[in-house]
Amino acid sequence: MPKSPLHTPVLAWYATNARDLPWRRPDASPWSVLVSEVMLQQTPVSRVLPAHAAWLGRWPTPSAQAAAEPGEAVRQWGRLGYPRRALRLHAAATTISRRHGGDVPADYDELRDLPGIGDYTAAAVASFAFGRRHVVLDTNVRRVFARAVGGVQYPPTATTAAERRTALTLLPDEPETAARWAVATMELGALVCTAAGPRCADCPIRRQCAWRLAGKPAYDGPPRRRQSYDGTDRQCRGRLLRVLREASGPVSRSDLDAAWSAAPQRERALDTLVADGLVEPLADGTFRLPVSAPVFPPTS
Numbered sequence: 001m002p003k004s005p006l007h008t009p010v011l012a013w014y015a016t017n018a019r020d021l022p023w024r025r026p027d028a029s030p031w032s033v034l035v036s037e038v039m040l041q042q043t044p045v046s047r048v049l050p051a052h053a054a055w056l057g058r059w060p061t062p063s064a065q066a067a068a069e070p071g072e073a074v075r076q077w078g079r080l081g082y083p084r085r086a087l088r089l090h091a092a093a094t095t096i097s098r099r100h101g102g103d104v105p106a107d108y109d110e111l112r113d114l115p116g117i118g119d120y121t122a123a124a125v126a127s128f129a130f131g132r133r134h135v136v137l138d139t140n141v142r143r144v145f146a147r148a149v150g151g152v153q154y155p156p157t158a159t160t161a162a163e164r165r166t167a168l169t170l171l172p173d174e175p176e177t178a179a180r181w182a183v184a185t186m187e188l189g190a191l192v193c194t195a196a197g198p199r200c201a202d203c204p205i206r207r208q209c210a211w212r213l214a215g216k217p218a219y220d221g222p223p224r225r226r227q228s229y230d231g232t233d234r235q236c237r238g239r240l241l242r243v244l245r246e247a248s249g250p251v252s253r254s255d256l257d258a259a260w261s262a263a264p265q266r267e268r269a270l271d272t273l274v275a276d277g278l279v280e281p282l283a284d285g286t287f288r289l290p291v292s293a294p295v296f297p298p299t300s
Contacts, residue, residue, distance in 0.1 A: 003172075004169075004170050004172075005208055006148065006170065006205050006208060007172060007177075007181065009204035009205050009208075010181065010184050010185060010188060010204055010205060011177070011180055011181065011184055012204065013184070013188065013204035014180065014183070014184035014187055014188070017187070017191065018183075018184075018187055019045070019187070019191075021036075021045065021049075022036075022049070022052065022053065023035075023036035023052065023128075024128070024183070028129075029060075029061075029104075029129075030103070030104035030106070030125065030129035030130065031056075031060075031061055031062055031104050032052070032056055033104075033124075033125055033128050033129040034089075034092070034104055034121075034125050034129070035052060035055055035056065035089065036048065036052055037121050037124045037125060037128075038085050038088065038089045038092075038121065039051055039052055039055075039080060039085070041082070041085065041121075042081065042082060043080055043081060043082075045190075047080060048080070051077075051078065051080055054076065055076060058076060059093075061102060062092075062093040062094075062096040062097050062102055062103075062104060063093075063096075063097045063102040065089070065090060065093035065094075065097075066090070066093045066094040066096070066097040066098075068090070069289075069290070069291050070086075070087055070090045070091075070277075070289075070290045070291070070292070070293045070294075071280075071288065071289025071290045071291060072289075073086040073087060073089060073090040074086045074087065074241070074244075074245065074278055074289050074290065075245045075289060078245070079238065079242070081238075083241060083278055084276050084277075084278060085116075087116070087276075087277055087278065087290070087293070087294055088115065088116025088117070089116070090293065091114075091115040091116050091293055091294075092114040092115055092116055092117055094293065095114050095115055096114065104125065104129065106126060106129070106130040106132065107126070108122050108123060108126045108132065108134060109122075111125055111126055120136070120137065120138060123135060123136045123137075124136050124138075124182075127178070127179045127182045127183075128179065128182070128183060131175055131176050131179045132175055132178075132179065133171065133172075133173075133174075133175040133178040133179070134178070134182070135164060135167040135168055135171055135182075136182040136183075136186070137159055137163065137164065137167055138186055138189075139155075139189070140185075140186050140187075140188070140189025140190045140193070141167070141182070141185045141186050141189055142155040142159065142163060142189075143155055143189050143193055143195060144185050144188055144189045144193045145163065145166055145167060145170070145185075146163075146211075147193060147198075147209055147210070147211035147212070148193075148205055148208065148209045148210060148211070149166055149170070149210060150166070150210065150211075151210035151211050151213075151214050151217075152211060152217070152219070153211060153216070153217065153218060153219040154195070154219050154221065156221070157221075157222065188203070188204070200212055200216075233265060233268060233269050233272070236260045236262075236265050236266060236269040237269045237272065237273055239259045239260050240256050240259055240260065240266070240269060240270055240273060240279075241273065241278065241279070242259070243255055243256055243259050244279060244287065244288065244289050245289070249288065250282055250284075250286035250287060250288040251286060251287055251288070252285070252286055253285060253286070253287070256270065256287065270287075276294070277290055277293075277294025278290065280292070
């Protein structure tokens with residue numbers, strides 16, 4: 001495989017511009033990396049930093065996490081958003097404890113077999129925690145490749161086979177270098193090749209970037225809609241979960257009623273929380289955070 005002319009400038013840029021993040025430090029455990037990858041999905045680094053520190057402070061190993069009730073994971077997750085990730089992390093920790101002796105596995109296929117762990121997270125943990133050679137395609141990396149190689153402003157909405165082929169072609173042969181390349185391209189997308197305001201003057205590959213050389217043609221694909229939050233079922237779910245997280249025991253329906261005034265939406269949101277395993281209804285009509293762990297289907 002020929003060496004890409006993008007490798008040297010991107011890796012050199014990363015060597016001097018990488019953020020000092022706890023899950024990237026030489027002494028970071030694979031568990032720290034796994035926790036960070038789950039937390040960072042759809043959540044900015046600034047919000048993840050304190051949550052990651054608190055999580056590792058409470059549960060420094062998968063076995064410590066597995067010994068807690070899943071509801072405690074939901075409580076600790078707080079307001080990071082998309083709280084089912086907390087249950088997925090707890091389920092993964094339980095399987096790691098039971099099947100792997102409490103050690104996060106290094107093999108991609110074994111990581112992929114953990115409940116709630118998909119292709120991206122398995123590849124990221126294998127790469128970042130163990131220096132394995134894998135394609136790691138998050139939103140930032142996909143945007144860098146779309147611009148630098150594809151000559152377009154934004155990648156497709158969903159990852160395509162063509163993107164994976166491009167990423168594999170660009171992946172360095174040596175595993176350790178491939179792992180650095182994966183995190184370096186991710187950092188480049190996060191700090192320089194951003195979605196809204198790319199800092200092309202600071203980009204180490206600006207002279208090779210197909211999009212810049214083409215005059216930065218505007219995106220002409222499907223509309224890119226920003227997700228709203230106020231008044232949504234997601235906001236309602238968050239309000240109901242907050243009541244349960246802050247309670248020391250089961251809560252009454254009237255406590256939940258007080259958290260959100262629109263009854264039809266509140267009942268719909270509560271039903272989905274129960275269906276997702278985030279809330280357990282009790283026989284006396286009260287509700288609590290889960291004591292038993294939900295079953296996760298294989299993650300695509």
